[in-house]
Amino acid sequence: MTHRHDILAIGNAIVDLIAVADDDFLLRHKVHKGAMTLIDEARAEKIYAAMGPVTMASGGSAANTVVGAAALGAKTAFIGKVRDDELGRGFTHDIRAMGAHFTTAPAVEGPGTARCFVLVTPDGQRTMNTYLGACQALGVADVDESAVKGASLVYLEGYLWDPPEAKKAFRKAADIAHAAGRRVALTLSDSFCVDRYRDEFLQLIRSKTVDIVFANESELHALYQTADFETAVNLMREDATLAAVTRSEKGVLILTREESHAIPAFPVDRIVDTTGAGDLFAAGFLAGLAKDAPLAHCARLGAMAAAEIIQHIGARPETNLAAMAAENGLAL
């Protein structure tokens, strides 16, 4: 049977408010550079008042991945919770405008649509301050069983462990997917997120609740609590069916029990804003996987999509990724 969607993702539905900031600003406001920190509404107001002029774009890690994969030609769907407010309508417009299927009912009461205040330092690093807002209302009722069954791959973000009910939605989706013979992928999201939920993430991987793991180097080190890269890689190879370890300018390592592929980073002219690099790697990789491309091809597509995203502000593609793939011999 053909799948209704190649990739169904569940994640936090967030709008990004992005501003340039210097390291001094991060120090003054005591935000941890390079990390994603959860903040409450009062702190959100304070950071917004202090930050520079804002570029606003829809974000959310798994949502960025879905949009990127759609730009590469994948049929995608997203489950996530917005409020029925201006930001929520903007998020909904943007993800649907890329052709992604998004029908999760918005919250009609409670906190507003989630906002992530992204501070981009001159070195291109991004530091994220997330007010989860309406994302906290995501629950098992939002997981549409037929949509999960109808997707070739289910993709889940580690950040879903932060809102209280979302992890139940995550587990429900994984169970439905496996019962239907689908594969489930997880991104570890952030090293601090791994610190918060290490045991649960390891259990998810070891129990094969997830089949495919995305991690960057610091997340991998955090997961296995080792500073030695080889040790961590070997442990991941033991635990995961398939893993992609992204290493910034060092490229990416694809691991299975049987094979490993080291794929170089895609060349970039100038790094402007690394927001979404991991999300877009996953987009390219999963778009390839859904079309049964060889692992090395999938990884190259991911590296290309990540390279596009870090050369401008924001985590949604500004270039025709499918055309870029074709130009680089990576068409699916």
Place this chain on the structure above:
Amino acid sequence: MTHRHDILAIGNAIVDLIAVADDDFLLRHKVHKGAMTLIDEARAEKIYAAMGPVTMASGGSAANTVVGAAALGAKTAFIGKVRDDELGRGFTHDIRAMGAHFTTAPAVEGPGTARCFVLVTPDGQRTMNTYLGACQALGVADVDESAVKGASLVYLEGYLWDPPEAKKAFRKAADIAHAAGRRVALTLSDSFCVDRYRDEFLQLIRSKTVDIVFANESELHALYQTADFETAVNLMREDATLAAVTRSEKGVLILTREESHAIPAFPVDRIVDTTGAGDLFAAGFLAGLAKDAPLAHCARLGAMAAAEIIQHIGARPETNLAAMAAENGLAL
């Protein structure tokens, strides 16, 4: 006496919603490529529903200029009308975050903050569809006499001729500025805008209500209704005290009765979105003028600021323009 501000601008306070679109989209929706078209709320909804994922950033021609000039170290102020809604608060945050003085009282009733739906085609051209909303509430009462008197240069956008009351604010500001011995600058804004208000614009220039004129080639041709560039240039030289004619990749021509300077375009790697090119040229030029830099230096600064803006989506700088100026020997 020292001026409170180097540049005070009056313009439409607009938030840009920017999306990539192909030429086919423009044809289907019958929008005139490269132009700024005024639309009503119903059409705004229709275009938004059809357009791709959106990057949102504060815009408005003169407001972009003020922000760009502030980024180059000029002390700036802005007069323009938003509504007391989410977009209006965003516009206010952004312009103040650049250090521009902005205290125009927001409208508390009537239409919402103005929106410009910017469609960027793969060739980097932008096509604008503007819903003026709250801008239509700008009037003479909003022109703060002491602020105008205290500014070295007053900058006005031709688009102010569109909302019914704003031209009165424009004339009031010009009168106050001249009575205080200040210079007044005008951008012709858009060739269709020139078509709408040709006689009035010519009268403003010939009566010396404005001292400095910014025009691109098509605006210049529209103003003098001639296809011959030399003819148009000679007419402008007769009429204006000082004029800057921007010519995209052909650079810029600076004209006075006595001198003319042809300044080449600043090199760019890749044109992504030309939105704001003219606005940022004016920013650099006026920032230089306010510091009494030579005309050629002012023009080079303008060309540099324009080159920065066309290499990314949106009309607000993403690079530290003052540092860029210093690196290129153009520090003020």
